[in-house]
Amino acid sequence: QQQVKQSPQSLIVQKGGISIINCAYENTAFDYFPWYQQFPGKGPALLIAIRPDVSEKKEGRFTISFNKSAKQFSLHIMDSQPGDSATYFCAARGHNFNKFYFGSGTKLNVKP
Amino acid sequence: SQTIHQWPATLVQPVGSPLSLECTVEGTSNPNLYWYRQAAGRGLQLLFYSVGIGQISSEVPQNLSASRPQDRQFILSSKKLLLSDSGFYLCAWSVGANEQFFGPGTRLTVL
Numbered sequence: 664q665q666q667v668k669q670s671p672q673s674l675i676v677q678k679g680g681i682s683i684i685n686c687a688y689e690n691t692a693f694d695y696f697p698w699y700q701q702f703p704g705k706g707p708a709l710l711i712a713i714r715p716d717v718s719e720k721k722e723g724r725f726t727i728s729f730n731k732s733a734k735q736f737s738l739h740i741m742d743s744q745p746g747d748s749a750t751y752f753c754a755a756r757g758h759n760f761n762k763f764y765f766g767s768g769t770k771l772n773v774k775p
Numbered sequence: 776s777q778t779i780h781q782w783p784a785t786l787v788q789p790v791g792s793p794l795s796l797e798c799t800v801e802g803t804s805n806p807n808l809y810w811y812r813q814a815a816g817r818g819l820q821l822l823f824y825s826v827g828i829g830q831i832s833s834e835v836p837q838n839l840s841a842s843r844p845q846d847r848q849f850i851l852s853s854k855k856l857l858l859s860d861s862g863f864y865l866c867a868w869s870v871g872a873n874e875q876f877f878g879p880g881t882r883l884t885v886l
Contacts, residue, residue: 669818697874706865706877707819752819756874761807761826763875767818 666690667755669766676773682740684751684769689734692758698727698738699752701768707752711738743773777802779878781866787884794839794853796881798866801847806868808849809875810841813863825849861885 669686676682686696695714699707713720713727713736720727726739740747753766778801788794800806810822821834823841831841838857842850849866866878 695874699877704880704882706867706880709874709876712874761824762821765819765821770816 665767666764667753667766669753669769671769672767673770674772676740676743676771678743678745678773678775680743680773682738682743682747682771682773684738684753684771685735686737686753686766687733687735688755688764690755690758691734693755693764694758695756696727696729696736697754697756697763698725699754699765701750701752710751740771743771745773745775747771748773777868777876779866779868779876781864781878781881783881784879785882785884787886788856789886790858791855794851794856794860794883796851796864796866796883798849798851798878799847800868803847803868803870805846806870808843809867809869810849810851811865811867811877813865813880815862819865822851856885858885 667688697712698710700710701707711722711725713729715731718729724741729736750768750770752768754763756763780799807826809824811819812822813819823833825831825843828843838853840852861884864881867875869875
């Protein structure tokens, strides 16, 4: 049973466009939602994170939108660049604070 | 600052051979430690996590095992590798209730 569902599986965006990746969860005990960026052959790196008492968090070109009632959150990449081409994972922290549940990943390709 | 090391970076092993992957963390004390496996083009599968020396929680029954002989050392092992054990193995750490930080990974190919 997948605790965090992520879509789309892959995404192609033109340079300068907006990339949007969506995640949904069921467990209302989740209390922390990070996003990770992974380049081929590398470990995932923390990109941005949000807590459920906040509806939006922005860091540079990256924004997380959080809808607590719908149990959904999304990553928006504004002015997407070819260097943003990577796989992105959403995650949610479990109630015991020791486990994180990851989405299946979205492979983003930003075309020049 | 904290750093996490994994070795080896790549490994090619025959079916039935043993495995030992090592992960060490520097610059922090009493971290939570995690082993994940990532199949090609797939998501992250949590294999084991540890909240302290000698304390191992297994998430997926399989022919792998984990040990934590020291506070900042986490080892993934197998007595006999299977073809299905091929993948990208990631170690991660966290402190308290904060986010996880991942190591550079080990690419394992079982032939």
